[in-house]
Amino acid sequence: MKQSVEERLRQALDDLISAGKLPESVASLTIQVEETRDKQHGDFASNLAMILTKQAGMPPRQVAQALTEAMKPDPAIEKVEIAGPGFINFFLSNARFFEVIEEVMQKGTHYGESNLGQGQRVQVEFVSANPTGPLHVGHGRGAAYGDSLSRLLKLTGHDVHKEYYVNDAGRQMNILAASVWLRYLELSGESFTFPSNGYKGTYVNEISEALKQRVNRKYFVTASDVFRDIPADEPAGGDKEAHIDALVNRCRSLLGPEGYLDVFDAGLNSILDDIRDDLESFGITYHEWFSEKSLAPRIQSALTVLKDNGHLYEQDGATWFRSTTFGDDKDRVVIRENGEFTYFASDIAYHHDKFQRGFDRVINIWGADHHGYIPRVKAALTALNLDAAKLDVKLVQFAILYRGETRVQMSTRSGSFVTLRELRDEVGNDAARFFYVTRKTEQHMDFDLDLAKSESKDNPVYYIQYAHARICSMLRKLQESEGRLPDAVDPASYARQLTDEAEKTICAMLARYPEVINTAAGNLEPHQITHYLKELAGIFHSYYNSQKVLVEDASLRTARVRLSLATRQVLANGLNLIGVTAPDVM
RNA sequence: GCGCUCGUAGCUCAGCUGGAUAGAGCAUCGGCCUUCUAAGCCGAGGGUCGUAGGUUCGAGUCCUACCGAGCGCGCCA
Numbered sequence: 001m002k003q004s005v006e007e008r009l010r011q012a013l014d015d016l017i018s019a020g021k022l023p024e025s026v027a028s029l030t031i032q033v034e035e036t037r038d039k040q041h042g043d044f045a046s047n048l049a050m051i052l053t054k055q056a057g058m059p060p061r062q063v064a065q066a067l068t069e070a071m072k073p074d075p076a077i078e079k080v081e082i083a084g085p086g087f088i089n090f091f092l093s094n095a096r097f098f099e100v101i102e103e104v105m106q107k108g109t110h111y112g113e114s115n116l117g118q119g120q121r122v123q124v125e126f127v128s129a130n131p132t133g134p135l136h137v138g139h140g141r142g143a144a145y146g147d148s149l150s151r152l153l154k155l156t157g158h159d160v161h162k163e164y165y166v167n168d169a170g171r172q173m174n175i176l177a178a179s180v181w182l183r184y185l186e187l188s189g190e191s192f193t194f195p196s197n198g199y200k201g202t203y204v205n206e207i208s209e210a211l212k213q214r215v216n217r218k219y220f221v222t223a224s225d226v227f228r229d230i231p232a233d234e235p236a237g238g239d240k241e242a243h244i245d246a247l248v249n250r251c252r253s254l255l256g257p258e259g260y261l262d263v264f265d266a267g268l269n270s271i272l273d274d275i276r277d278d279l280e281s282f283g284i285t286y287h288e289w290f291s292e293k294s295l296a297p298r299i300q301s302a303l304t305v306l307k308d309n310g311h312l313y314e315q316d317g318a319t320w321f322r323s324t325t326f327g328d329d330k331d332r333v334v335i336r337e338n339g340e341f342t343y344f345a346s347d348i349a350y351h352h353d354k355f356q357r358g359f360d361r362v363i364n365i366w367g368a369d370h371h372g373y374i375p376r377v378k379a380a381l382t383a384l385n386l387d388a389a390k391l392d393v394k395l396v397q398f399a400i401l402y403r404g405e406t407r408v409q410m411s412t413r414s415g416s417f418v419t420l421r422e423l424r425d426e427v428g429n430d431a432a433r434f435f436y437v438t439r440k441t442e443q444h445m446d447f448d449l450d451l452a453k454s455e456s457k458d459n460p461v462y463y464i465q466y467a468h469a470r471i472c473s474m475l476r477k478l479q480e481s482e483g484r485l486p487d488a489v490d491p492a493s494y495a496r497q498l499t500d501e502a503e504k505t506i507c508a509m510l511a512r513y514p515e516v517i518n519t520a521a522g523n524l525e526p527h528q529i530t531h532y533l534k535e536l537a538g539i540f541h542s543y544y545n546s547q548k549v550l551v552e553d554a555s556l557r558t559a560r561v562r563l564s565l566a567t568r569q570v571l572a573n574g575l576n577l578i579g580v581t582a583p584d585v586m
Numbered sequence: 587g588c589g590c591u592c593g594u595a596g597c598u599c600a601g602c603u604g605g606a607u608a609g610a611g612c613a614u615c616g617g618c619c620u621u622c623u624a625a626g627c628c629g630a631g632g633g634u635c636g637u638a639g640g641u642u643c644g645a646g647u648c649c650u651a652c653c654g655a656g657c658g659c660g661c662c663a
Contacts, residue, residue: 032605034602034605035602036606037606037607037609038606038607041606045605045606047604047605047644050605050643050644053643054643059643060643083606084605084606085605085606085643085644086643087605087606130663132663167663169663170662170663171662171663172662172663173663241662316661317661318661319661320661329588329589329659330659332661333660333661334661335661336661337661338661340661342660342661342662342663343662343663344663346663367657368590368591368656368657368658369657369658370657370658371589371590371591371657371658372589372590372657372658372659373658374590375589375590395590395591395657397591397592397656397657398656398657400656438599438600439598439599439600440599440600442591442592443591443592443599444591444592444593444655444656445598445599446597446598448598451598458611458612458625459625460610460611460612462625463611463625463626465625466623466625466626467626469623469625470622470623470625470626473622473623474622474623475622477622478622512602515602516602519602519603522603523602523603527599527600528600528602531599531600531601531610534600534610534611535610538610541626541627542626542627542628544622544623544626544627545618545624545626545627545628546627546628548621548622549622550622551622585623586623586625
């Protein structure tokens with residue numbers, strides 16, 4: 001519908017240019033047409049005349065007049081009006097609105113698809129939480145967003161590759177391994193003060209328990225041997241970092257390379273399995289789980305490229321990347337004085353690898369606390385002679401958790417946190433996914449757990465699902481009485497039968513769906529879909545209350561049933577896009 | 587101090603990339619079930635869009651400066 005209006009304006013514009021009434025320069029102008037908010041202004045409106053004012057050298061209303069006169073007649077357009085400061089308002093022919101019903105029915109689950117992405121290869125990396133503990137509710141938002149975005153991109157013609165970057169190397173993982181081992185020693189009868197900076201969650205005990213079952217006393221060492229000459233922990237007046245690092249080193253030396261790796265993997269694999277299982281239950285699967293450890297051999301080669309390009313230098317015994325050349329606040333260390341690579345060095349190698357894999361576009365979904373990394377990662381890409389513009393980093397603000405009035409402190413280390421699994425168990429997958437994705441990512445979000453848990457009744461997701469279930473229920477009733485659902489009829493019949501204003505509104509809404517999808521995909525904003533669905537469900541509920549669908553008159557009934565079928569289809573398509581089920585019965 | 591993300595109804599949030607009189611949902615108040623699911627519908631009240639300037643035909647949207655919130659500014663990950 002919108003397209004006919006655009007075509008007509010384009011034609012008028014071109015004609016005026018060839019007639020010499022408008023300068024050549026305006027030919028490249030993109031024509032803006034929008035749906036009117038107020039139907040007194042017609043169905044669609046364009047601001048074209050006002051944009052042209054300056055270059056045409058005429059007042060806007062006069063430009064509008066010229067455009068209107070140049071327009072050839074179009075069967076889809078019933079009336080054109082000039083209004084306000086110079087808007088051109090289009091009134092479409094009635095029959096046009098109802099064509100969408102059969103279009104939706106014909107395309108079914110494919111309705112809304114587009115070729116916006118033109119087969120572009122897009123990588124979406126999301127969640128990528130450290131495998132040092134179960135996912136918590138903060139990760140849930142990135143998970144729901146990343147997955148919905150991926151579905152959206154796939155639907156709009158992108159070749160999507162979903163990836164989880166597993167931080168299975170580094171200090172935190174070593175602390176986890178040490179924590180597992182220490183709990184194992186406790187289970188084996190030793191007693192000591194657990195390090196304040198160790199991982200204290202109960203899941204660690206479970207891993208240690210399983211380890212004990214498997215290896216029995218193979219890794220046993222007495223507590224006095226473990227803690228001999230270890231610097232004091234913070235509660236004892238020492239430094240907690242030094243304390244835990246010393247324990248990690250002691251763990252390594254006492255267990256030997258093989259034993260240490262066994263304990264390390266016990267922790268890593270158990271937690272990774274748990275995360276994978278958690279996400280799968282949440283409706284999220286990945287194409288690839290990319291191991292940071294596997295990157296080790298390639299870190300040096302990435303740094304070599306930087307070095308060859310002249311962007312590395314030595315200072316204070318460390319190797320630095322001159323990221324300030326590319327707009328970063330300060331230069332960054334890539335190889336520490338002790339010879340170890342920094343986390344950033346891995347990140348350079350990872351992004352180097354991503355780009356070498358040939359993606360046209362790379363989307364990183366990060367927690368908002370990582371925003372400071374964007375300049376340095378982009379700097380690294382540029383320094384590697386790669387196109388940093390292909391990298392898009394979306395920051396997801398953390399949800400601030402409340403339990404009633406009190407704020408919930410979240411720390412993976414202390415073990416006092418709400419897991420994603422707990423949230424899913426309490427509010428359900430549908431509510432959780434919908435809730436997470438219903439606001440835009442940059443927006444802070446207050447999340448009252450008590451409210452969310454008790455909210456099941458008020459949660460907007462039910463409102464939409466209910467609309468879907470209602471239609472299903474109605475159709476079941478018709479199946480019973482008629483034995484079948486009506487087939488397609490001539491669009492002209494819809495125009496004759498569907499005279500209620502609400503019916504036209506619903507059709508206009510259905511017709512807008514593909515555009516909503518494209519805008520949402522283009523802006524990486526799946527939240528637009530949830531708002532669209534709420535609106536569609538709303539007008540349908542309202543219609544349902546004012547008009548009976550299953551009326552005696554067969555022609556009218558058929559038209560209304562087909563309209564309902566189309567609405568159901570779009571609701572289902574939209575819900576599926578955000579990973580929410582569309583139930584037949586509620 | 588510098589940087590990033592924000593500031594819209596009592597609360598939680600939209601606002602279609604600059605358009606016509608700023609919208610929903612909760613919450614509050616008043617109505618609607620002998621009729622396809624009341625998990626629903628209809629109506630009412632509620633706003634200096636953080637503040638002040640600027641850009642233009644036109645600003646919640648763009649630019650600048652302040653105010654306020656959250657986060658970041660390690661040879662941590």
